[in-house]
Amino acid sequence: MNWEQLLSLKRAGDTHKRFRKDQDETRLGFEVDFDRIVFSSPFRSLQDKTQVIPLSDTDFVHTRLTHSMEVSVVGRSLGRVVGKQLLKRHPHLTDLGYTFNDFGSIVAAAALSHDIGNPPFGHSGEQSIGEYFNSGKGLRFKSDLSAKEWQDLIDFEGNANGFKILTQDGLGVQDGLRLSYATLGAFMKYPKESLPKKATNHVVDKKFGCFQSEKQKFVDVAENLGLKKMRSGQDISYFRHPLAYLVEAADDICYTIIDFEDGINLGLVDEEFALEYMIKLVQHKIDIKKYHSLGLKKDRVSYLRALAISTLIDEAATIFIENETAILEGSFDKSLLDRCKYEAQINDIINISIDKIYNSKSVLEKEVAGYKVLADLLEVFINAVNNTYLGKASNYDKLTFMLLPQEFKHASDSLYDRILGVCAYVSGMSDSYAILVHKKISGVIVS
Missing domain, CATH: 1.10.3210.10 (Hypothetical protein af1432)
Incomplete structure (x- = not known):
């Protein structure tokens, strides 16, 4: 490349x-x-x-x-x-x-x-849509779709x-x-x-x-x-645009450090325990006198967060430049942070986040609710779109079909396109709007 x-x-x-x-x-x-x-x-x-x-x-x-x-x-x-x-x-x-x-x-x-x-609904949103097709009511469509179309959905x-x-x-x-x-x-x-x-x-x-x-x-x-093909044949597969490694690194840096910061500020992660891991990451940059002069927890966490992000930006950039040739050839097969010298510290922070934040009761309860909301929305709107297309819509189908924005009222002959259109509509909802629409289709009167 x-x-x-x-x-x-x-x-x-x-x-x-x-x-x-x-x-x-x-x-x-x-x-x-x-x-x-x-x-x-x-x-x-x-x-x-x-x-x-x-x-x-x-x-x-x-x-x-x-x-x-x-x-x-x-x-x-x-x-x-x-x-x-x-x-x-x-x-x-x-x-x-x-x-x-x-x-x-x-x-x-x-x-x-x-x-x-x-x-909507965070990290579980994609899985809940996939499970609607893989093990939920959407399983009935499998025989009518190609292998790749079905894989897109599940x-x-x-x-x-x-x-x-x-x-x-x-x-x-x-x-x-x-x-x-x-x-x-x-x-x-x-x-x-x-x-x-x-x-x-x-x-x-x-x-x-x-x-x-x-x-x-x-x-x-x-x-x-000019992306380099990864495999010969008809399957679509290319090696990455080199700058995609930097986009990935920026995301990895932010969710690792800032999700952790949210957990500390919410009290899901004990401050003293958490700061020990942050300090390991930035010990060569930290000004101890400045750190101890900060009276508020959120200020101390903010200071360490800024140092951690700066540290990881420098490290990711160095790894990219050192491996530019391999990246252009497609032979660099890991993310940048998977090759960095702070990998152990990053993994420690991620493991704590999984245990204390991502698996916290408040997060899990709302993700479970999200599964139900998304599955119900998919079922109702897929039925409305398909039954309208087939000319056998019930009055309820007709009413729910009218709730769809114009761009999602697909008249395509392709079942796959109709279903994917509904998935795009549902996935485009915000958390609050998904809950609001779910209440409406469930018979809850919303003023």
Whole structure:
């Protein structure tokens, strides 16, 4: 893979080539990507989607929106640090007009949208949709779908749904948000379809990033960027765009450190016990005098969080630069933080978070409720869409069908497209809206 091709400014529907040196310096093409994401309705819905603590009553716990913004900020820093080094190695990119800020802008935009396809109710949202098809009432559709279509549903994936959102019509312009191919490439952490599943131990095979409904758009982006094919044959599978490693690292850094911070501030993790693990990560940077001068717990935690993020940004950037050749060849098969010298400390923090935060009673109770809400919504709206299409809708089907936004009232002859459309509608709901709609379909009168 080569950087000139990987930094493509092309957008869906372009009939001419875009050059970096011809860009308006006051609003560069990659910065336009960021702006378009911010003003999109799917991004706004993240303000009421769970990051870790569902439906929290406090004002300092992170939602998907605040998490995405923080990942974007970390991603911008990572991109700029790496970009400076890459321009020294590849000076012809400077001659073409690229600056280190371009790398930062690409990673920032991709990171901003990295959770845009995730369903409501936190980490269990994807699993609850998958289980509706794999072991719930949706199992009845299996025999009518291809193997890959079925796999898309039973392993419903937020990354693939995110690509669908970013490239679908109906978001104000044709061809979706028309993001640059460079930004879409950096967004594609798992540039493959759902089958074959986990064929290798390479990080690319961990999940998938493309539903069957978007595979042609997906291939168009990958081929234009010159992504290297992972396997021969007809299956869609590519090695990552290199900047996707930085998007992943920014997300890993934020959820590791900031989810932990939320747990401490909520009292789910004991402060003294938790700070011991944070200090191990930043002991070479910490100013002990300053730390002990901070009187409030949240200030002490905030100070350590800032140091930890700075430490991990430096480490991730160093690992990327040291392994640039392997990344471009596709042979770098782990995430950046899986190769870092702080792996043990990171794993300690993650294990505590799993035990004390992700498996806390309040989180589990609301995730269980989320399973019921999402399964019921899928059942009602899939019935409404299918029965309307088949001309055998009951009065209840007709009424619930009318609740659907126009873009989800699919008249497609494809059962797969109709079902996936409902999945996209339900996964696009915020936590509160999903609960509200569930009350309505359950017969609870809402004023």
